[in-house]
Amino acid sequence: MRIGVLGASRIAESAIVAPAHALGHRLVTVAARDRARAEEFAQRHGVERVSDDYAAVLADPEVDLVYNPLANALHAPWNIRALEAGRTVLTEKPFARNAVEAREVAAVAERTGGRIVEAFHYLFHPVTQRVFELARSGELGDLTGVEVVMAMPEPDAGDPRWSLEMAGGAIMDLGCYGLHVCRMLADAAGAGGAPRVVSAQADERDPGVDAATTIDLEFPSGVPARSVNSMVHPRFEFTMRLLFTGGEVFAHDFIRPNLDGRVSVTDASGVHVERLSTRSTYHYQLDALAAHLETGAPYPLDVDDAVATMELVDAAYRAAGLAPR
DSSP: EEEESSOHHHIIIIIIIIHHHHOOOOOEEEEEESHHHHHOOOOOOOSSSOOOSSSHHOOOOOSSSEOOOOOOHHHEEEHHHHHTOOEEEOOOOSSSSHHHHHHHHHHHHHHHHOOEOOOOOGSSSSHHHHHHHHHHOOTSSSSEEEEEEEOOOOOOOGGGOOOOTTOOOHIIIIIIIHHHHHHHTTTTTTTOOOEEEEEEEEEEEEETTEEEEEEEETTTTSSSEEEEEEOOOOSOOEEEEEETTTEEESSSSOOEEEEEEEEEETTTTTEEEEOOOOOOOOHHHHHHHHHHHEEEEEOOOOOHHHHHHHHHHHHHHHHHHOOOO
């Protein structure tokens, strides 16, 4: 694939640059608000050339795939422009600022026949796939509870994740993962379908901007789930714990399994630690997307998935007494 990158962000280094080089794809062009920054990014990461602005990336005839890692508030506008330019889009999560914007992007994708997918990279890794396999198989019995923890040290004060205007906040940056995990468990044994938000409690850093939020959900069967999110945690912690009538499954770092690829399975005979791939989630994601685009291989995410997740994000903000972004 020939890839164009919008912005010279830090996440782009791990999310698109490293897997593209490892898998043999071309990084054709990059643009940033500051051209000097884009030039430094291109030189450091082997991008073939620098475009004058984001629009030039979209207009570049050599670009097959546009990667959008811009600030949250810029996801939907540039996703729409990329689709209208006839480009396939890999957009960082969250898909848009809110469900209304997400539906607007989906409508453009339908009108143009374009393809856009949200970068929930965790889903493609063997760690997550093993956890979900156990949940769906019923091997440990029916699901009885879910807890997803997404926590990190505090970003710098000027980080856009602290900006309401840029659609920042803990649910947007972290909670969308926990909500997506719960949605993906809708077909787990004993879940009974997609979950709904029951309640949420937020700690605000600035008016409307959540620094930490805990979201409680419930599956149709009555099984509870909890998404715990913090951008003011003393350390990084990205864990997934599933409880069953006959045991428990715990993923030690499902976002960064390249640092810890363990899944601990507890059953009647004790605790069994499975050590799975320590290849990056982003490598698996780009590999799956390339196979889908090149050969039509199945791909699990689409615009309907993105809209449904943004509806849960909005519901979580409302339950916490905050307005959606």
